[in-house]
């Protein structure tokens with residue numbers, strides 16, 4: 161007290177955890193030669209704990225807690241190792257077919273750019289990597305509120321999806337949460353990234369209990385829907401690198417406008433359109449409440465089809481590579497050329513891959529045996545995930 165020249169009154173305030181001035185904190189730090197956070201700490205009020213059932217206790221989720229076709233969670237160490245050992249001066253990484261954002265998550269020590277054609281993936285990527293600052297305690301409270309909400313009125317989800325992929329009750333909950341998030345965003349209660357985080361939490365919750373084998377081409381008839389929908393609190397950072405950018409467009413368009421030290425390219429390999437497989441997540445993310453058709457209850461997906469799943473894949477890939485402005489291009493493509501059935505065969509032939517990449521730079525191939533996440537019974541033997549590293553000769 162004597163050395164810092166502060167009164168007994170201020171000491172009492174400190175004891176009671178009440179506010180004191182910054183100059184008081186400065187004086188204390190000078191006396192003890194310590195830093196501000198040695199003297200003070202913020203304790204945020206936590207979301208009230210729900211006690212009714214163990215199921216309703218707050219859950220958390222990390223980026224890899226998602227089932228997604230072609231995700232690279234298991235390859236991250238291998239992939240990062242290749243970059244660290246073979247590439248220099250990489251400060252910016254663009255993951256332009258980002259899906260779950262798994263690969264971007266291995267480069268959070270750099271500036272990351274993400275992009276995906278699906279809006280549902282864009283929102284998840286914005287949640288994990290967006291540059292906007294978010295209020296985690298507020299998000300925890302909102303998610304706890306959503307988990308507690310019960311006895312809700314029927315809505316778009318109830319009317320169109322009750323007792324298909326989810327129980328009637330959970331469909332109603334999904335519709336309620338989605339509507340509420342939109343309303344809170346419209347009123348300015350939450351910012352854009354906070355909105356993305358709650359929608360992403362909803363996507364993770366749906367993925368966990370969906371009455372499917374991982375995709376939304378069909379639902380299992382006669383299911384009993386034992387597990388209830390619980391939104392997890394996503395372990396997102398409150399703040400990310402301020403230079404990060406997330407996009408939601410065709411990569412062939414985007415690549416004409418961006419530059420990065422490393423561009424990672426992980427397009428679909430076969431004829432299975434992601435917009436067909438994940439139509440329901442996309443529908444909930446977009447929340448335009450379109451009419452849905454057929455047993456699988458799909459919305460119109462025009463505009464969401466990828467050329468990489470069609471016979472135009474080779475031309476699209478050539479155009480993409482020609483327009484990449486990067487020091488390094490890292491490209492994932494498996495070795496399924498003609499090994500599986502017509503749907504799982506790779507759309508771009510090996511000779512075309514090499515021709516196109518060799519025209520851009522010097523190419524080295526790294527391969528790893530890999531059991532991918534598939535959605536059905538497809539028995540894919542000898543599957544190898546291959547990474548093509550292209551050291552670009554001359555940047556655009």
Ligand SMILES: C[S@@+](CC[C@H](N)C(=O)[O-])C[C@H]1O[C@@H](n2cnc3c(N)ncnc32)[C@H](O)[C@@H]1O
Pocket residue numbers: 228229230231232233256257258259260261262263275276277278281409410411412426427428429434435465466467468
């Ligand atoms: C193989 S997955 C990527 C998986 C991702 N690396 C991960 O670890 O989750 C391919 C992704 O490309 C997206 N996609 C397909 N065509 C696209 C295009 N023309 N532009 C941007 N994204 C596209 C799909 O929506 C899908 O999420």
